[in-house]
Amino acid sequence: MFLKREKPVIYLEIAGNIPRVKGIQDIISKRPSFLDIIETIVRRGKRSAGIFAEISTTNLTLSEAWELKRAIEIVRKYGVKTVAYIREAGIPELFLSESFNKVYTSERSYFNLIGFSSTLNTFGDFFKKIKVKIESVKSGKLKSIPDLLSKSEVPDEIKRDVKRIIDGIYETLCKEVKRFPGNVFISGILSSKELLLSGAVDGITNESISNIIKKEFGTSEIEFVRKPIQIVKFKRGKTVAILDMIGTISENPSPNFISLSRYSEVINRLTENDNIQAVIVRVNSRGGDATVSEMILEKLKNMSLNKELTISISSIAASGGYLISLASNEIFATPFSLIGSIGVFLIKPYIGELLSSIGIKSEIVGKGELSSIFSAYKELSPKEKSVLQNLVREEHEKFIKVVAETRKIPEEKVRKIADGSVFTGKDSKELKLINDTRSIADIFDHINEQYAIEEYPKLTIFDIMKVGTFQSLFDADTEFLLNLLREKYTLLSYLPLNLTNLCP
Known part of the structure; x- marks a missing residue:
């Protein structure tokens, strides 16, 4: 007994x-x-x-x-x-x-x-003191970074916008508390x-x-709740995958960035794997490189043709972070998520005066009228600035059109809010930038019911760090495990991973 x-x-x-x-x-x-x-x-x-x-x-x-x-x-x-x-x-x-x-x-x-509270620092006087000029172009008057880097005072319209966000967070908090x-x-x-x-x-x-x-x-x-050592088991059957997209969008391959070099192959393999019924993309990004954002958006859109793709916004999905979220028609966030910042900017420093002050003279030799347009050793000419302004404006127009088409919002309404403004999740729902406020736990429940996943929440976690980098940090047993995972890295990039406890 x-x-x-x-x-x-x-x-x-x-x-x-x-x-x-x-x-x-x-x-x-x-x-x-x-x-x-x-x-x-x-x-x-x-x-x-x-x-x-x-x-x-x-x-x-x-x-x-x-x-x-x-x-x-x-x-x-x-x-x-x-x-x-x-x-x-x-x-x-x-x-x-x-x-x-x-x-x-x-x-x-x-x-x-x-x-x-929010602290807004301006760096205009600092850069003047060190003889560096910040040149910028932007489309979206409330894209604040160019102004904060180049001006001596925070523009009133930016202060008003930050105050609006803080007031919105407090108002939402008061309504949530019972x-x-x-x-x-x-x-x-x-x-x-x-x-x-x-x-x-x-x-x-x-x-x-x-x-x-x-x-x-x-x-x-x-x-x-213990932190287990995790091992990999390959499984068949209905599987849900979570793909974390956390950090700045960039070509930098570091694990702290969202880059094509880290995500491209993983997205391709997720798309091709027939065992995966649905994918939850967990977004927490302030944005970054416009081109990389667009390429990731297209890859996620392609995935959504074969899988149910759900976007779960954590704390922020701004600028490029919101753009990649538009890969799905199902976008959920929290009432406090910061969403939007529909706008584009470009920044280029000019350090010629700084170099001259310490005895360095720079001369540029090239072929092509715009060959040195991004050079930090020369100032932008009026023509170069016009070229960059047109480029930024075109990117902004594309962003507006993607929002209008994906979210089924009239383009003129999108333009009214596409000035770089950021909105809380609560306001974003009213503006139709997201479907609803829903937590990751609510999303799990919904997907489990729809696909009859055997055990809640039966998740597959796709992590794309090349684990060999951390080999020297661990003891012999863990090092052996990491080496095994590294040898199977090509498989890890697309096979469903069932994370199980190695020890209690």
């Missing part, structure tokens, strides 16, 4: 720096990633005795806090009890805690609820007693975590 094991309480540690990517890259981190936590909450949380979260200051954005909040709300619909203990918190952490059935804190805790008034988020540095009076927490306790769990859930059986 076997004793039946009690259902465990899932213990979440939401504190410090939480990794944002999941896959082979995660081997270099011992902590569960953001998606690990989401998956644990929704999959294992439904079968648990409850969920307990110990919350402290994190690197989470409001968008990420909202997605974790949605995951907690999903399991609560199944009758799962949830309790949080906040040691200290800023705005995202307190916002997240609102989704739990009960929230406790200690009498020694303090909470930084000081509101929102447990306590939204003005708590801008009330200052609060003690635990002051937070209790606001209604944001249910109680103050100095009991140990184990005692709180025993009292609330009636069990001491705890299951932690």
Whole structure:
């Protein structure tokens, strides 16, 4: 006769720096990633005795806090009890805690609820002092980087636009919160007693975590979210793939950038693989190189002809980041995601005066009237500036047309908002720049229902870091694993990966 094991309480540690990517890259981190936590909450949380979260200051954005909040709300619909203990918190952490059935804190805790601000620095005077001239052209009056780099004062229209975004975030935050008034988020540095009076927490306790769990859930059986060493198993059957696109769009092949050299072959192989039913592209990018953005857009569009392609915007999809999101008709974001910045700019420094001041003289020899148009050793002529302005304007026009055609918005309406402005997810939904506000957990649920995936959330993670780079960082066993993965890199670029635990 076997004793039946009690259902465990899932213990979440939401504190410090939480990794944002999941896959082979995660081997270099011992902590569960953001998606690990989401998956644990929704999959294992439904079968648990409850969920307990110990919350402290994190690197989470409001968008990420909202997605974790949605995951907690999903399991609560199944009758799962949830309790949080906040040691200290800023705005995202307190916002997240609102989704739990009960929230406790200690009498020694303090909470930084000081509101929102954005610092805008201008570099015009700095570049003048070092004798560097920033030359730029732009299409979209609120594309702010050229002005911030070249002017001595922040233009009033840019300050007004940033204020509009901050006001929109605060307004959305107040509407999302139900447990306590939204003005708590801008009330200052609060003690635990002051937070209790606001209604944001249910109680103050100095009991140990184990005692709180025993009292609330009636069990001491705890299951932690651990960071497993991951191995690769190839699987058949219906598969969903997640493709992370995080960072600046550039030709730079570094893992911190979204580049063709890293993504082109992976997208091709995803497209060709018949086992993959759907692909979720997770976008978190401020934009970057216009040409690379367009090429990635076309590759993703081609994929969407054979797979159901869903775009999940995390914290930001601006400029080129929004352009690549237009590969799908299904674009979802959080209410706090920053979306848009439909515009184009080009920047070129002129360092001739700086070099002259230290005794260096530059002379350019070339063939072709525009051969030195991008040279940092000469200023733009009126004709060259006109050529670049026309180029930027044409790119802007193409961007506007792609938005109008993909989102089925009249072109004249797109032009009204295509001045470089950034919008919150809530406003983007009203402007039809996205379909809806939906978390990654909600997207998992939808795709699982549609394709009858056997086990929630049965995901395939496509990670495209060349793991051999990190070989020397690990012990002998892990090094062996990395070498094995490196030898199979061509397979890893397209076969579905089922990430399983090597150890508990």
